[in-house]
Amino acid sequence: MRRILYIEDDLDNGSWVKEDLESRGFEVKWLQSGEGATQYVSNADLVILDIMLPGLDGFTIGRRLKKEAPQTPILMLSARTSVDDKLLGLQFADDYLTKPFHPDELAARIEVLLRRYGLTRQITKNHLSIELPDYRITDTRTGEEIVLTGKQYQIMVYFLKNPNRILTKEQIYESVWGEPFFDGDKTLMVHIRYLREKIEVDPSAPVIIETIRGIGYRVKQ
Template sequence: MVKKRLVYIEDDRQIGSWVKEHLTANGYEVDWFTDGSRLAAEPGAVLSGTDAGKPSCDLVILDVMLPGLDGFTLGRRVKENRPDVPVLMLSARTAIEDKLEGLQFADDYLTKPFHPDELSARVEVLLRRFGRMEEEALTLKHLQVFGEAERILHAETGEEIRLTGKQHQIFQMLLRHRNRILTKEQLYEGVWQEPYLDGDKTLMVHIRYLREKIEKDPSSPEIVETIRGIGYRVRA
């Protein structure tokens, strides 16, 4: 089972060491930083793990009071870069105004002091809510698709493939009806929620961009098949 990777920012070394030790003992991989400079400078690299050959981040834990950028600012940047990653705020600030500010973007807010078991429980709840708990993957050629978690991994490289909103909707619709041919009309109307106009190239363009991301050779697709004169199919 692949461990869930947590990115944790806490400048207090005693608290940080204690939290990391507890979460590690509970089966998580924890990247602990004492300030948010790296996350602020390269949020995509830190969260994707590409800067250190690590798996993609599953959850971010942020202290509010940090040197340099505060946790609220960092949290907003995380959500702008990766809205699919849950953010848990930790803070000694208990005022309702601080909690409300944090919950404008964060997914949970835990005040200090806290029991480590409560922290672990909140982490697990957020991972379940965001569909990041372990589930069986659907294998399509070189892809591993986690439908409920809405994650697609390249099985050979471990790289996570990110789709745009429309690309994701098209692929999910094909997956829900895999092994069946969906007409262009069915796909377009299912995704765009409006009538298909004969000759409209919008769907075709999105399919092309989707293939560029998921196919080994987009010019000879093996995952999203074209059924000439009818539509498209994903076979599994």
């Protein structure tokens, strides 16, 4: 079971968020201040952190936790919405969600973070089963592994680490090739086409990697 360390001083919100997360299958340790947080962080898979807290503020606590456990993702969940706060928070935190928020969005973001940190074991997408942390793809219909080339693999991993997000051509290219996107349009299209030929049931009508015309691609989860 995946464990979440949740630091929130507001009782009303703390209780329902805790309940909601537990109903989604997480084990939640809820603290009402940052006191003692460092001793729990080593046991947590993810930290949800408010900013306005009694005693030490969320920024200070967040930095300490990151130092203590760099491999644990931190999600800031705050009613503070200014750009300054977000930038400050994202210096150490992995995501920043502002209140009010929809519980589904929180859950989705937690999922993305866990996946990014390799804390998810397995992803199932249509006929594909993907084993983490090395993203080994198996066709569930045949039980055979789908072997991807280097770039295809990197593209697929990038999609899986960013589920439900529409990724622009620039984002994908720069993340995978590691160089600025100037005229990588064709290259990317070719790679996506080969990737689809390997993973889609019908590459001419792709369902796993969606094309969002004019914007980019998306893999829904």
